[in-house]
Amino acid sequence: MVTVVDTAALDAGDRRPGRVADLLEATMSSRIRFRDPTAPPRVRLDGWELGGISVMRLDLTGDVALLRTARHARADPEPVVSLTVQEVGTARQEQFDARRVVTGGQLTATDVSAPYEYRWSGRGVCRALRIPAARLGLPADTVRRAAPGLHAGPLHDLVRAHVLALTRDAGRLSREPQAHAVAAATVDLARALLASAVGPGRPAADVLGETLLTRVRVYVGQHLTEPDLDAERIARAHAVSVRHLYRLFAAAGASLEQEVITRRLAGARAELARAGGRPVAAVARHWGFSDASHFARRFRAEYGTSPSGWREQAALRPDGGP
Structure with a gap:
């Protein structure tokens, strides 16, 4: 800037x-x-x-x-x-x-x-x-x-x-x-x-x-943090069918569901890296994961560590970031 x-x-x-x-x-x-x-x-x-x-x-x-x-x-x-x-x-x-x-x-x-x-x-x-x-x-x-x-x-x-x-x-x-x-x-x-x-x-x-x-x-x-964000809502907002929406992502070599999950996990990861944040379960809910255990499993699969483990690692870094 x-x-x-x-x-x-x-x-x-x-x-x-x-x-x-x-x-x-x-x-x-x-x-x-x-x-x-x-x-x-x-x-x-x-x-x-x-x-x-x-x-x-x-x-x-x-x-x-x-x-x-x-x-x-x-x-x-x-x-x-x-x-x-x-x-x-x-x-x-x-x-x-x-x-x-x-x-x-x-x-x-x-x-x-x-x-x-x-x-x-x-x-x-x-x-x-x-x-x-x-x-x-x-x-x-x-x-x-x-x-x-x-x-x-x-x-x-x-x-x-x-x-x-x-x-x-x-x-x-x-x-x-x-x-x-x-x-x-x-x-x-x-x-x-x-x-x-x-x-x-x-x-x-x-x-x-x-x-x-x-x-x-x-x-x-x-709308990433809104729990009701799903294919039906996205399709309706863009005046297309759910089938067309899935075909659109498939043609780009992507998956709508996986993209939403990946972006939510990235948002949660960034929030967990900030000092003095909310409890892990609250972070999970904020980013659209209603089940904290499901969030923890997806987080570990994506980043190789648990949400709390990532928070501890981030706290040890001088800039608090990845």
Whole structure:
């Protein structure tokens, strides 16, 4: 993680609205305007790179407008699409002659290669992913056509949760070997989100079919600790049959049931490695194992030691980790 701007760490002179705007403009390639030139804003902007995707979190208190002009857009080396979740506060977005109110928790898509305006007053927090448009493989006008119906689209909640999780864990993920795989899955989700929001038709159906496995795996990850997560529920959430779901995983050389168990065991293993945690039985229940003995057998088969043995080993390591 790189903390790009943090006004709490600046001298008083550098917290002036004009100076803070300059610092933000150097990174965000937008014109930043604070309505009150005398009221110092409170700002923290963090950024990461994850497999060719830019990830950012902006926490800003003030009356601010982010203005992306045609000149800014022309200066970019390649077209970019931004997926943004307004985590805190209410914002107003304008692009392609369309105005919309963005409430807390809502996901929006922005074509960063075209002029736009994004503003709020008071405290606002947003989390965003910036994806090169070429990686999406969609027609150039897709964002313009998808944006009005994005919040009501079938994948809004799934992708919103993914953006929030990704921005929360980006620092750790960017250092891990699977960073590029996570980025590729994110691109698939973005493609499916935009294509489905445009409306029914052959292009949307094709993209949804191509990205089904990715979407199922992301859905599983988001609901991994819920004990009622089973094939029937997963199939229903994706409007496919259980038989189709099993065929999908078999074609990828995988098993749905085994993947769920393996990921639950990995989550439990990571939790057990943290100091001062819950009893083993409580950890097992949290990760979807109703029977502690069954959990212990599966854990030993996977990792060659018991859950309590793994916890003891982890406690002896300086970093408490594997």
